[in-house]
Amino acid sequence: MMMLKTSDILKELSRTRRAAAGRDSRGRVHSAHAQRAASRVAPVGELDERVVFAARHSVVDTLARMGTSAQGLSSGDVEVARDLYGKNSVTHAKEDNLAKRLLDAFVNPFTAILAVLALVSLYTNVIAAAPTDRDPSTVIIIAIMVIISGTLRFTQETKSGNAAASLQKMITTTCTVLREGKEQEVPFSDLVPADIIRLSAGDMIPADSRVMEAKDLFVSQSSLTGESSGVEKTSAELPPVRGHRTSLTISDCDNIVFTGTSVQSGSATAVVLATGNQTSLGQMARVLDAKPPQTSFDRGVADVSRVLVRFMLVMVPIVFVINVITKQNWMDALLFSVSIAVGITPQMLPVIVTTCLAKGATSMSKQKVIIKNLSAIQNLGAMDILCTDKTGTLTEDHVVLERHLDVLGHDDDSVLGLAFLNSYYQTGLKNLIDRAVIERTDELAYCPVISDEEGTVEAVPENPIACLRDRYHKVDEIPFDFDRRRMSVVVADREGKTTLVTKGAAEEILSVCSSARIHGQNRPLTSKLRADIRARVAALNADGLRVIALASKKEPRPVGEFSTDDECEMVLMGYLAFLDPPKSTAAAAIAALHSHGVGVKVLTGDNDRVAAAVCNKVGLSPDDLILGSEIDALSDEELAERAEKTQLFAKLSPLQKARVVRVLRECCGHTVGYMGDGINDAASMRASDCGVSVDTAVDIAKESADIILLEKDLMVLDHGILEGRRTYGNMIKYIKMTASSNFGNVFSVLVASAFLPFLPMTALQLVLLSLIYEISCAAVPWDHVDSEFVARPRTWEARSIVKFMVWFGPTSSIFDIVTYALLFGVICPAVIGSSWAALAASAGTAAAAGLASLFAAVFQSGWFIESMWTQSLIVHTLRTPKIPFIQSRASAPLMVLTFSGIAIVTALPFTPLAPFLGLAPLPLSFFGWLLLIVAGYLLLANTVKILYIRRFGQLL
Incomplete structure (x- = not known):
């Protein structure tokens, strides 16, 4: 075949590529009319076309196709190729910039709801309000919550991202390349197609390449295919295609080495076929460019957001209409309705969710787990299939010698002793099989010395390796080659008697054996015995063991005359069975x-x-x-x-x-x-839903993962799953408790709006009450979660939130209405000295107006305090299906914050802030009634909780 000049081929390809890209030789844009001309380097199936061609053709044809020779490229050819193909590096996913990470941290469905409410409140409370009535407090409160939530998320994910990035150490890796007949070390990135490279044990494969020459070459392809054992690579072309199959896979290509794999043993010379994104690794990376699917966490957040929005869209207009009808003041009704909308929404939800996730990430980091994506924690807890x-x-992930057996399948240390001599004294680079044999021999308690021709073992109580080296020395060897698929070593004992020890694939060893050692005697290898041996090997293979056979021959010929011809009429000694053992x-x-x-x-x-x-x-x-x-x-x-x-x-x-x-x-x-x-x-x-990798993984795997383990251990992952469920448990308990409590408040407001002559609570009081309650819930991420809850997977269930609200919300409204009646009919008249009806009868006087204002302030103060007591104490009831404070106790931070919130709200009507907040002191008798109302509420709530669990099977 005529050899074309490399420079001519590369220049032609360069012109073809520029034409396909719509550019002329000067790089100017013109019509893209030559797309088909570049098809010679298009991928076919899973592999590049050049790889497929090289695998199916000889080395000579491959070199001609690539336009190179065994002497390598010239410097000019290298420059042309680099201009055409670029650097030999796979394009990885770009990291999000600062603006994108900030946007992701602050923009989500929960904060969007709050932002809409803030805008409405800004208009009604500030822009459209009279100068003396302007109140930006709601806007400020919502803004603070959004800022806290976004900052927490941004800080945690930045910290996690930096930790993950630190694992990817920047190491400059080089390879040996032959250019113009001279070897030189160059960085991986400088390789170009048609380069000739040298490979030896321990080398990373820098590019997809065709093997030209190989000696005992075994390559680890586990990162690409998952094969635990090393794969032999040869220079032979693949056999003709059978059937209708035309494409090739990585596992089919016994003469191709691929980027991202490594040489276990042996050496080789290869010609580079594809670099960078054209490699098999690069083509796999393209799959990762697609937008990732919506995860369980994403779907859950969206569902909960829709539930809250729908609830607001239904309840807020009803509250507005009722207040307009009963109070005849649409602006007050609008302001109150906006406050109700704020009260319905769990304002701290973004903060609580982010804090729960951040706390979970911190806990998992102590167990050597790095969280790249905070939402992955909940996805991990929701996982029901791994x-x-x-x-x-x-x-x-390493080979061990599981068994060393005689021909009948019994453990035999003499077989191990012979295997050690073969593995230890062979001069080639030790592969995984050799290392496993040597390690297993070193574990013996004695030296397995073959003491006579019958193969009995002399138990010598000393270091086995030192003993064998002392008793036997190497005389010669017959190296491994891919035609024989076996290798032999000749050793001599202290008396000078020589033994040829051969190991290899079972069929290859059987082909050179005429007898087998059974019970210390050499017996002819009959057809039946051969069939039994093959069945025994097949049984070991069925157990997942890789089998190597071992044979020997006494006094093969005089020293210095050994050759492959001596590998005949040998005695089959037994088998070595290897396994990548379970952890x-x-x-x-x-x-x-x-x-x-x-x-x-x-x-x-x-x-x-x-x-x-x-x-x-x-x-x-x-x-x-x-x-x-x-x-x-x-x-x-x-x-x-x-x-x-x-x-x-x-x-x-x-x-x-x-x-x-x-x-x-x-x-x-x-x-x-x-x-x-x-x-x-x-x-x-x-x-x-949740990708998990380890710090020793390849870069693309780590980039695709949401969670990175610093120890590749499923037990660590199990701990992470439980932590994810605790995280979800605290998030969902906050959402359900707050949503049901807020629903009860709205239901109570509806009743009050229909029957009370004044608002049951001012807009400012509603927002302040909500703020104090939400702050007291800030410790929810640190709350305990019952062991029964984390025993099974947990996913977001928006419908369960609605059921929870419908069952527990009206329960609190019953006692709110009781509180209304108590305040309106007993407490307020006792403080004022007059009923509301009497005040209404004398309306128009300054005294009556002042007393009416005080009447409303006392009423609002009473419900303000009662709401905080019931909202806070119900947290302890609804956080667990068990009896609160007895069978299940909240964490200390949650106990402190909830009772501190109750104390603060209870004290406010008695502080100098009371007039500014529209509150008034309450009589001591009110607190006696309050204790009865709260006790009754908690008793009823526990009863409803039992009925709810019986009906739906779970609480949270």
Whole structure:
């Protein structure tokens, strides 16, 4: 094939790209007529077209296609390529600027309601009012509340964002590149397509590249595919496509190394195919550009806001009309109606919600959990399904030697001893398998020395590694290659007797064995014995174990003459079974999650057998597992039906994971969390209600997450879920208590407006009462939450708020009306010395007008105090389904603030501020009646609470 010059190819591509972008060679804009010309670098399926071509063609064809050679690019070619493709970096999501973060902190449905009320109050109380009647207090109070709430949210989320950003350390990573025949170290960002790179153990893969030459190359692809074991990479082209399938996936490409993966062992030379956003990692990142779905918290806030708005739209006009009819003063009626609207709205709601979330974030930070998005705390508490990857979450994310067995499947330390000699003395870079063998040998209590030809083991009580090194020395080795798929080491003992020790894949080892060591004797490998061995290996694989076979041969040939020809007529000694073991805490954490009402589902790109074995060990059922190949054939409805019953999904692509999460949310109605740390998990985290990652995750995963764990442990996540439910519990108890109390006040005002000759409370008194009550509720975020409440998932239920208001609001109105009757018929006449009827009969005189004003002030003071007592004490009744103060006690801060609020309001009529507030002192007899009224109210409220729980099954 004719080799084109690199510069010619790059210049042609440059012209094609400029034409496709609508620009000529000087960068000037013209008609975009050449879009199709750029299709040669368009993605095909999940992978870039260049990657697909290189995977299916030889190294020679690939180099020709890329316009390069084994000597690498020239400096001029590099500059042209960099101008064409840009830097080798994936475009990450941009951080919100200061203005956007401020807007998000201060603009939400709750503050919008308050803002509308503030504008109405500004007009009625300030702009349209007479100069002597102007009262900006309502506007000021609302503004202070909004500022406090927004500042708390902005400060907490900025702090969390900074903490998350600090995890992403800026490290300049370099790679070895061959240019003009010379090796040089360059930053990842300087790589361009067609560069030739050198790779060795420990290297990060800087770009999607085609392997040209490889020696014992194993690559960790877990961040992309979830595969726990290293993947072998070779330079061989892929076999021809079978069937109708034309696209390739990452797992198919055994000759391609991908950005974001790393070299476990071996070395390689590769040609760069795609960089930056054109890589597989970059294409996955594009999925994250879509607007995230509305979460459980978002829906809950919107529903509660709609309930409050509808309630105001119904009640406020009714209050206005009744007051206009009865008082004949539309301006006073309008001012009072606006005050009612303010009183209906839980003004401290934004502050309480933000404080609850901030307090939850602080508590979780002490458990090494960083909250990037405050609303994620409540989403975490509402979660009833947790989807998680397997590797590193349920497992330790490293390979261990689980068993070392003889041919019959019995534990045999002599097999481990031989395996150690092979792994320790091979000169190639130690891969995960070798390290696991050495670590397991080091754990033995004695040295497994093979003492005779029958393979018996001499138990020598000394350090096993030092002992084996002392008794055996290396003579020669036959390195690993991808044709044989095995490697051999020749060792000699103290007497000079040599032994060839070979390990490799079971089938490859069987192919060079003629006998097997059974009960200390070498027995011929008959067809039946071979079948038994294959069945035993299959059974180990079914348990999720990766099996390596081990063979040996005594005195193969004289020293210095060993070769692959010696790997014949060998004796099969046994097997090594490896596993990425489950975490010690995984089973307990999953049991805890289940006990708290959270179902766990494993979504992995790894092998189904391995995943099933892990699930069995941690308490999850692998029955009814769904494979990625099945998912594409199912409709959303069919997938939803199966997903409800399935706990394991295996061999999934990143988009299939995201689809499972979406179906569980949208079709099944679950609140879904997703925990992962790989690039293949990012789309699923974005599709979930709450994305969870860890500080060691790839950048894209951390950017997609709402919560970052500093320890990848499901038990930590379980603690976070409980904290989320406590946070929600305190938010919902405030909303329900305040909404029902305010509804009762409005209902009471309606009755008073219809029958009283004056307002039961002035607009200023209503706003002041609401303010003091709301401040006393500021300690709700620090209140205790009953253990029964956090035992199951909790979501926003706007309809339950309406039911709560309807049941408990009128309960308080009954005693408000009793208070009206007491004040109007007993207390006020006793203070004034005259009934209202007598005052009305003598209306027109200055004395009568003064007494009427005092009558109203005493009445308003009485209801002012009674409202505060009942509103504050009912907090302790409604905060728990248990008996207040006895079975469940509020936190100390809440106790102090509520009783301080009662004391302040009770004292106000007796202070110098009373005339300014329109209040008047009350007689001592009033407080005796007040105690009876409050006791009766609390008794009735507890009775209603019992009936409510019987009817609806829960209180909050």
